[in-house]
Amino acid sequence: MTDVTYSLCQDCLRLNPTHEGGCKCGGETCSCSDCTETIKQLINGCLEYKTLGLKKPIQSWNAKTGTQ
């Protein structure tokens, strides 16, 4: 189990270091317990948006590029 030290962009779902204020895409980042849980599931390969607590389906995900 690795420590999650990332915050999740609410827009593109890219992982951003927590010390950085926001995402490159201009979206808001969040590192609350819900988002941390979502990050763990994404890292584990889960793409089921309902499990992830997302509003719309995602086709793919990458830590560096998010869903883009």
Ligand SMILES: [Zn+2]
């Ligand atoms: Zn973003």
Ligand SMILES: [Zn+2]
């Ligand atoms: Zn959050």
